[in-house]
Amino acid sequence: xxERSGFSWQRxxxxxxGLLGVSANRISNAxxxxxxxxxxxSDVSWVxxxxxxxxxxxxGPFQGKPACVRIExxxxxxxxxxxxxxxxxxxxxxxxxxxxxxxxxxxxxxxxPLFKQGQLLGVLDVDSTxxxxxxxxxxxxxxxxxxxxxxxxx
Ligand code: SME
Numbered sequence: 207x208x209e210r211s212g213f214s215w216q217r218x219x220x221x222x223x224g225l226l227g228v229s230a231n232r233i234s235n236a237x238x239x240x241x242x243x244x245x246x247x248s249d250v251s252w253v254x255x256x257x258x259x260x261x262x263x264x265x266g267p268f269q270g271k272p273a274c275v276r277i278e279x280x281x282x283x284x285x286x287x288x289x290x291x292x293x294x295x296x297x298x299x300x301x302x303x304x305x306x307x308x309x310x311x312x313x314x315x316x317x318x319p320l321f322k323q324g325q326l327l328g329v330l331d332v333d334s335t336x337x338x339x340x341x342x343x344x345x346x347x348x349x350x351x352x353x354x355x356x357x358x359x360x
Contacts, residue, residue: 215347218246222351226358232257232327235358237267239351243332244269251312251335255320256284257328263288266328274308282306284329287317291326295345297338309333316340318352322359330355 225242226235236255244253254268256277263277263284280289283305287294296315299305305315312333320327330352334340340348 213246213248215343215350218242218347219350219354221246222354223358226354230358230360232359233267235355239330239355240267240269243351247332249334249336249339250332251309252331252333255328255330256288258288258326263328270333271309274306277306283315283317284331287319288326288329291319291321293318293345293349295340295342297340309335311335313337314339316345316348318348320352320356322356327356 222239222242225238229235240253240255244250252268252270252273254270254273255266256263257266261279263279265273265275277285279285281304283294283296283302286304294317296302296305299312299315312335314334314337316332318330320329330348332340332348
């Protein structure tokens with residue numbers, strides 16, 4: 207899927223560094239990064255964070271429609287990414303066993319797990335209503351943005 211012309215993950219990374227550099231607060235920086243991604247990425251319907259709270263992931267700052275509040279570890283794309291420690295890119299959510307439908311119109315999804323000093327902090331999740339919206343380049347780009355976020359927070 208082509209971004210609108212002029213889009214660059216590298217440039218978005220530099221914007222994120224500036225935006226997140228003014229605070230080390232996890233919630234504030236998650237809120238601003240969600241807003242930046244939602245504004246700059248084409249064809250995304252939801253961008254946001256889930257944070258680990260006990261044994262569950264709880265929805266954090268996001269942009270898009272109201273979302274599922276609680277996701278158990280090991281469940282859905284988010285809970286699976288959190289447990290595996292690996293980014294998960296799903297071209298068609300109907301083919302992902304256990305996908306959790308928060309928005310019936312969502313078709314593809316990209317989830318990056320967030321680890322700070324070896325501890326699971328949560329996940330960064332991006333959804334689209336288009337099939338196969340996210341490329342390998344998007345996966346690497348979102349992982350970079352997740353690293354910038356993790357480096358910015360205490
Ligand atoms: N689809 C996700 C749930 C979160 S929402 O998409 C915002 C999942 O399967 O984990």
